[in-house]
Amino acid sequence: MINFKFADIGEGIHEGKILKWHYDVGDKVAEGETMVVIETDKVNAEIPVPEDGVLKKKGAEVGDTIEVGEVLAVIDDGSGDEEAEDETEKSEKETDESKKENSDDEESASVVGSVETSDEVLPPSEESEEEEEVSDRPALATPVARKMAKDMGVDIKKIKGSGPEGRVMKEDIKKAAEQQETKQDRQPKQAKRPTMPSMQEKRTRREKISTLRKSVVNAMDTSNTLIPDTTVMDEFDVTELVKFRGEQKALAEEKGTKLTYLPLIIKAVILAMKEYPIFNASYDHEREEIVYKNYYNIGIAVDTPDGLIVPNIKDADQKSIIELAGEVETLAKKARDRKLNLEDLKDTTFSITNYGAFGAKLGTPVINHPEVAILGMGAITKKPVVIDDEIKVRSMFPVSLTVDHRIIDGGDAGRFMVKLKEYLSNPMLLLLS
Numbered sequence: 001m002i003n004f005k006f007a008d009i010g011e012g013i014h015e016g017k018i019l020k021w022h023y024d025v026g027d028k029v030a031e032g033e034t035m036v037v038i039e040t041d042k043v044n045a046e047i048p049v050p051e052d053g054v055l056k057k058k059g060a061e062v063g064d065t066i067e068v069g070e071v072l073a074v075i076d077d078g079s080g081d082e083e084a085e086d087e088t089e090k091s092e093k094e095t096d097e098s099k100k101e102n103s104d105d106e107e108s109a110s111v112v113g114s115v116e117t118s119d120e121v122l123p124p125s126e127e128s129e130e131e132e133e134v135s136d137r138p139a140l141a142t143p144v145a146r147k148m149a150k151d152m153g154v155d156i157k158k159i160k161g162s163g164p165e166g167r168v169m170k171e172d173i174k175k176a177a178e179q180q181e182t183k184q185d186r187q188p189k190q191a192k193r194p195t196m197p198s199m200q201e202k203r204t205r206r207e208k209i210s211t212l213r214k215s216v217v218n219a220m221d222t223s224n225t226l227i228p229d230t231t232v233m234d235e236f237d238v239t240e241l242v243k244f245r246g247e248q249k250a251l252a253e254e255k256g257t258k259l260t261y262l263p264l265i266i267k268a269v270i271l272a273m274k275e276y277p278i279f280n281a282s283y284d285h286e287r288e289e290i291v292y293k294n295y296y297n298i299g300i301a302v303d304t305p306d307g308l309i310v311p312n313i314k315d316a317d318q319k320s321i322i323e324l325a326g327e328v329e330t331l332a333k334k335a336r337d338r339k340l341n342l343e344d345l346k347d348t349t350f351s352i353t354n355y356g357a358f359g360a361k362l363g364t365p366v367i368n369h370p371e372v373a374i375l376g377m378g379a380i381t382k383k384p385v386v387i388d389d390e391i392k393v394r395s396m397f398p399v400s401l402t403v404d405h406r407i408i409d410g411g412d413a414g415r416f417m418v419k420l421k422e423y424l425s426n427p428m429l430l431l432l433s
Contacts, residue, residue, distance in 0.1 A: 001056070001074060001075070001076055001077070001079065002050065002051055002053065002074070002075040002076075002077050002079075003071050003074055004050050004071070004072050004073045004074070004075055005069055005070060005071055005072060006038070006047075006059075006066050006067065006068055006069065006070055006071075006072045007068065013040045013041065013068070014067060014068050015040070015065055015066065015067040015068065016038035016039055016040040016045065016065070016066060016211070017038065017039045017063065017064070017065050017066075017211055018036060018037075018038060018039075018060050018061060018062050018063060018064050018065075018066060019036075019037040019038060019039045019044060019062065020036065020037040020062065021035070021036050021058065021061075021062060022034050022035055022036065022037075023035060023036075023055045024055070025055055025056065025057060025058060026054065026055065027054070027055050028052075028053070028054055028055075029049045029052065029053055029054065029055050029075060030049060030052055031048075031049050031050065031051050031052050032048050032049060033048060033049050034046045034047070034048055034049075035047055035048060035049045035055075035073065036072065036073070038066070039211050040211060041211045041212060041214055041215030041218075043338070043340050043341060043342060043344075043345070044338045044339075047072065049075070050075070051075060051077045052077065053075040053076050053077040053078060054075065054076040055073060055074075055075060056074040056075065056076050057073065057074040058072075058073055059071040059072045059073055059074075060072070140161060140165060140166055140167045140168065141156055141161065141167060141168035142167075144170075145168055145169065145170055145173060148170060148173050149168075149173045149176075152173060152174075152177040153177070153180070154173055154176045154177050154180060156168055156173070158176070159172050159173065159176045160172070210306055210307065212304075212306045212307040212309070213306070213307045215307075216307050216308055219368065219369065220366055222369050223366050223367050223368065223369045224366070226285070226369060227367050227369060227404050227405075227406070228404070228405045228406060229366075229367055229402050229403065229404060229405060230402070230403060230405045230410065230413070231364040231365075231400055231401065231402040231403075232400070232401050232403075232410065232413045232414060232417060233362055233398070233399065233400045233401075234398075234399055234417050234421065235396050235397065235398050235399070236396070236397040236399060236420075236421045236424050236425060237385065237394050237395070237396060237397075237425055238380060238395050238396070238397040238424050238425060239394045239395045240425060240426060240427055241261070241264060241395075241397075241424050241425070241427045242380065242395045244264075244427040244428075245259060245260075245261060245264065245427075251322075252322055252325055255322055256326070257322060257325045257326040257329055258325065258329060259321075259322075259325050260325065260328065261377075261380070262300065262324075262325075262328050262352070262354065262377075263321050263322075263324035263325040263328055264321060264424070264427065264430060265352065265375075265377065265424065266298050266300075266313070266316055266324050266328075266352065267321055267324065267423075267430045268420055268423035268424050268430060269298065269350065269352065269375060269420065270296050270298070270316060270317045271419075271423055271429075271430070271433050272416055272419040272420045272423065273296065273350065274317075275419055276412065276415065276416050276419070277292050278290070278292075278372070278407065278408055278412060279350060279372065279373050279403075279408070279412075279416055280292070280293050280296060280349050280350055281293060281372055281407070282349075282370040282371060282372060283370070283372060283404060283406055283407050290407055293349050295314075295315060295317075295347075295349065296315065296316050296317040296349060296350070297312040297313065297314050297315070297316065297347050297348050297349045297350075298312055298313050298316040298348070298349070298350055298351070298352065299311065299312040299348035299349075299350065299351035299352065299368065299371075300312070300313070300328060300331060300332070300351070300352055300354075301351060301352065301353035301354065302331070302332050302335035302336065303357075303358075304335055304336050304338075305336075306338070309335045309340065309345075310345070310348065310351055310368060311331040311334070311335055311340050311344040311345055312331075312344070312345070312346075312347070312348040312349075312351075313327045313328070313331065314343075314347075321430065321431075331344060348368065348371060349371065350371060350373060350374070350375075351365075351367075351368045351371060351374045351375070352374070352375045352376075352377065353365045353374060353375070353376050353377070354376075354377045355376060355377070355378065356377050356378040356379035356380065356398075357379075359379055360378060360379065361378040361379055361381075361398045362376075362378050362398050362400055363376050363378070363400055364376070364400060364402060365400060365402050366402065367402055367403075367404060371404075372403060372404040372407060372408060373401060373402065373403045373404065373408065373413075373416075374401075374402050375399065375400070375401055375420075376399070376400035376401070376402070377397070377398075377399060378397070378398035378399065378400070379398075380395050380396065380397045381395070381396060382394070382395055382396070383396045397424065399417070399420070401413055401416065401417055
C-alpha cells in the first residue's frame with residue numbers, strides 16, 4: 001500500500017481545495033496520469049498518480065480542504081503492505097490518547113496532525129536548519145496545545161517539540177511565543193485588524209472568499225504592513241507611439257500575434273530599469289541590504305473572473321517586441337483559463353497593471369512584495385495640448401508609479417518617469433536601444 005501525501009509544491013502553498021477527482025475508489029490508476037485537481041491560492045495543480053495500482057481510499061472529497069503533508073490517497077500497488085494503508089486512523093488513535101492525557105475541555109478540539117493556518121503576516125524565520133526540517137511535517141500536539149498556539153499567534157509547525165516523539169508541549173509554545181515577540185520588536189508593527197461592526201444580519205448576504213481572493217487579501221496585507229509607499233503621476237504625450245503601433249499591427253498579425261501597447265511599455269520599462277537598477281531590486285529587511293537582480297521578469301496583472309493574477313515574462317530583456325506581445329497574449333489566456341503553473345508566477349522583479357483597459361485614467365497601484373515598484377497605466381485619450389503656444393490634439397497617456405519609499409526616493413522616481421516618458425514619446429528609441 002502507498003500513502004500518497006499532498007506534497008509541498010512550492011511558492012508558500014500550505015493547503016488546497018479538491019476540485020476534481022479523475023478516479024473513484026476501486027478504479028485502477030496509471031502512473032503519471034492526472035489523479036486529482038487541487039485548487040491552491042496560486043494555481044490549479046494537477047496531481048499525477050505516483051504508481052500503478054488501485055485507488056483504495058481518498059483522503060478528501062471534492063470541496064474539502066487538504067493541507068500539505070496530509071494523506072491525499074491510499075493506493076494498492078500490489079506490495080501487500082497493509083501497515084501503510086491508512087495513516088489517518090493512526091492519527092485518530094493518537095488524538096484519543098492525547099485527550100486522555102489532558103483535561104476534559106480538550107474533547108471538542110481538532111484532530112492531532114492537522115496543520116493550522118493563519119492569515120497573520122509573520123516575520124521572516126530565523127530558525128535553525130534543524131527547525132526548518134521539523135516545519136515540513138504536521139506537528140504532533142494535543143488539541144489544547146494547538147488552540148493555545150493559535151491563540152498566542154504561534155505557528156505550531158515551526159516549533160520543535162520537547163515531549164515524547166517530538167510532541168509539542170505547552171512550555172514549548174510559551175517559549176516560542178516569547179522568541180517570536182522578541183523578533184517582532186525588530187519588525188514593522190502590524191495594524192490591528194478591525195472587528196466587524198454590528199449589522200442587521202437578516203438584510204445582508206455573506207459569501208466565503210475564494211482561495212485566490214484569500215491570496216490577494218494576504219498579499220495586500222503584507223504590502224500595506226511592510227512597505228511605506230508613495231506614488232508619482234504624470235501624463236505622457238504618446239502620439240508617436242500610437243502612430244507606431246498602428247503601423248506595426250499588420251506585421252505583428254502576420255507573425256501570429258496581436259500588438260497591444262503593453263509590449264511596447266514593457267520594453268520601455270526594461271530600458272529605464274537598466275539605467276536605474278534600483279527599480280529591479282528588492283529590500284532584505286532582516287539583513288538591511290538591497291538585493292539587485294541581474295534578470296528582468298516582468299509581471300503583468302491579469303483580471304480574471306476569480307481575481308487578480310500576476311504571471312511574469314521570464315528574461316523579458318532578451319525578447320523582441322513581437323516576442324513580448326506573444327508572451328503577453330499567452331500568459332493572459334493561461335491566467336483566465338487557470339492553466340498557469342508555478343513557474344509562471346515565481347521570481348517577478350517588477351509589475352505592470354493596466355487599469356486603463358477598463359476606462360480608468362489614474363490610480364495608485366499597490367506594490368507586489370517583495371518588489372519595490374509597480375507601474376499603473378491609464379487609458380490613452382486624445383486631448384488638447386498647448387505646444388509652442390498653439391493648441392493641438394495629442395494622444396495622452398496617464399501613468400502612475402508606486403515605489404517603496406524605504407529605498408527609492410522621490411528624485412529616483414521622478415528620474416525614472418522622465419526616462420520612461422522619453423522612450424514612449426519617441427518609440428524609435430525602443431528599436432535602437
